Amino acid sequence: MTDSNQTPENDLPQVSNLSQVDVETVQAGLVRMHQSSAQVINGEDVELNQSAALEVNAGSISVRQSILAFAHADVVSVQEGAVLAARAEKMSINGNAGLVVAGNVEFGNAYTGILAGQEIRGERIESVILLARKVEGNVTTVIDSRGALIAGLVGGLFAGIMLLVGRRLFDRK
Secondary structure, three states: OOOOOOOOHHHOOOEEEEEOOEEEEEEEEEEEEEOOEEEEEEEEEEEEEOOEEEEEEEEEEEEEOOEEEEEEEEEEEEEEEEEEEEEEEEEEEEEEEEEEEEEEEEEEEEEEEEEEEEEEEEEEEEEEEEEEEEEEEEEEEEEOHHHHHHHHHHHHHHHHHHHHHHHHHHOOO
């Protein structure tokens, strides 16, 4: 007995071209969106142009002048766009990103909040927190790997002292 609600992979459309529409879910081998928005996109190759998406799971994601909240892919390329959070093996960005976790990252002219990766290369990288094994390029960061370690230790020490003082003040018998 088979479940009629499940769609076998070979029944999925191979190409989905969307223009000026709002959809909840898109599943296809190749998804192309132009001036559209989607909640969830699942596909092998996803291309967004002047579009927005909440969550994208794909083998390859290409974003141009678009906004993407959460991306999970092998390869992510962002040109003149913004990504809130991305997890990729290889990422190329020329725009803005909130959180990036990737193996290899190449930046053109980018601004990031938190950047973690094995190898990071770029012309100009500006970030708040940068965690990497190898960095090549002109980097401006508020907190680097050593600064993050020190901030974590100081924050943990301060939180421990506050809990101890609070316990002494409010735990009277």
